[in-house]
Amino acid sequence: MSQKVTKGVQMLLGEPKRAVIKLSLPMMVGMLVQSLYNLVDGIWVAGLGSNALVAIGLFFPIFMGLIALASGLGVGASSAISRRIGAQNKKGADNVADHAVITGLFLGVLLSVLLFPVIETIFVEMGATQEIVELAVKYSRILILGASVIVFNNVANGILRGEGDTKRSMYAMVLGSGLNIILDPIFIYTLGLGVVGAAYATLLSMIITSGFLIFWLFFKRDTYVDITLKDFDPNREIFIDILRVGLPSALAQLAMSFAMFFINTIIIRIGSSDAVAIFTSAWRIIMLGTVPLLGMATATTAIVGASYGAKDIEKLEIAYLYAIKLGFLVELLVTMFIFIFASPITYLFTYSEGAEQLANGLVRALRILALFLPFVPFGMLTGAMFRGIGQGEKSLIVTTLRTIIMQVGFAYIFAFYSDIGLSGVWIGVALGNMIAALVSFTWGKMTIIRLKEKFSIF
Known part of the structure; x- marks a missing residue:
């Protein structure tokens, strides 16, 4: 087999601890810049008034659904490619990349065709005023027409991450977010x-990044x-492999x-509009604190995938x-x-007279x-590990357990079956996340034990 050697591939197949650090750091930087863009974008739009913010807010859930599908496909491609690299199957990795790009282009076109004619009806059914609907339609249709670009960016980044090239993936993320920050005003x-x-x-920055x-x-x-699309040969098993992790x-x-x-x-139900403002503001800070983990998760998926493809379960466990x-x-x-500087952080959201009561x-x-x-x-x-070994359904179960079952469940119990009021929601969310994390980790360890037995490591 003719095996192409790149720095990324060498990293994936090398010492696992070093790989975790070297591949995680670029992704952390890229995702931090993306988070900064999301904050700055909201600030620029806020200058247009409340109607502009509402218009963007109406499209936000739909846009996040589009991004979820696109990034999911990228994660599926990353996992499938890294596993074939570990198995030293260069032709298989190339084939996965071909399938991912073709699938991404098809998905992008499909989303544009399906959403463009019905988006106005969706906004009207949501109960928005005519003025806001007009703004939301003009804004959303531009991004809907660019769905193929959005999906391609995510798929291409997934391909790069899958072969351990997180630096170029970072460059693409920083370029797109940085351009958007500059072009917005x-x-x-x-x-x-x-x-x-x-x-x-947003669309122009994505087009330039795609270039x-x-x-x-x-x-x-x-x-x-x-990637040689002219020789593309559809393979049902490869599609399923990508989608088993991506979906x-x-x-x-x-x-x-x-x-x-x-x-x-x-x-x-138990608080007020102020309580919602408190939660959304606090959650933004908490989620910003998890950005380093998002970078580590993408790297972990690729490293675990390569180790699994090589049937090196000991290396997989170390990583x-x-x-x-x-x-x-x-x-x-x-x-x-956060605990020490909670008060100064809070001031960023409560400096105005209208928000100081929060x-x-x-x-x-x-x-x-x-x-x-x-x-x-x-x-x-643990979810990243499951994606790396191609068992995306387990990763979904881990996330669902953490978010909808434990997080929401405990928040509900402490909110309505205790006397501590709004603090009960915060305690419930925290406790639900803690328990779900430990359950997930136990499942991950058991999975590795079974993999060792399967590949006769013991």
Whole structure:
């Protein structure tokens, strides 16, 4: 077999602890920049007034569903490619990349065709005013037409991560987010396009990023995989392999959105609009604290996949446990930071006269919710391990257990069956995450034991 050797592949097949660190760091940087973009984008749009924010808010759940499908397909491709690299099956990895790109383009076109004609009806049925509906339709249709670009970006990044090239994946993420931050004020204010300008800025930044990804994958050709679409030969088993990880990954992201909806409903029933503002503000900070783990999870999936493909379960276990140990230490530091600096952090959200009444409640929420962060690696990285071995359905179960069953369940119990009021919701969310994480980790350890037995490691 002619085996192409790249730095990424060498990393995947090399010492697992070093691979975890080297492959995680670029993804952490890329995801931190993406998080910064999401914050800045909201600030620019906020300058247009409440109608603009509502218009974008109406499309947000649909857009997140689109992103979930796209990123899920990218994760499926990453897992399938890394497993074939571990098995030293270069032709198989190339074939997976071909299938992922074709599937992504088909999915993008399908989403555009299905959503474009009905998006206005969806907004009207949601009960928005005519003025807001018009703004939302103009904004959303631009991004819906660019669905193929959005999906391709996620698939191409998944291919790069699957072969251990997290640096170029980071470059693409930073480029897209950085361009968006720069283009937003130009399109929104300088060109006077308003909320529509925000959509154009997003789409243009993605198109430019796609140009770099296309150059790397199709023209420069210094990647491990060789994508030759002209020789594409549909293979049902490869489609199933990609989707077995990709579809559950997409559904897991949607499960997190559903969980937030249910928790907001609980808060509204026992609290007020101020309570919702406290939770959403606190949750933004808490989720920002998990960004390093998201980077580690993508790296863990690729490393575990390569180890599984090579049938090296001992190496797989070392990478998995080391990632969890590293993630635990990082999140412990994040928890300490939030706990100590909760008051200064709170001021960022409560400095105005109209929001100062939220301060004490927000400090309390931050300090309680932050307590579950050190437990997050045990669940999140177990899910990443399951995706790496191609068992995406187990990753979905882990996420559903954590978000909808435990998180929402305990929040409901403490909210309505205790006398501690709103703090009971925060305690329930924290406790649910802790228990789910430990259950997931136990399942992960048992899975590795079974893999050792299967491949006769003992």
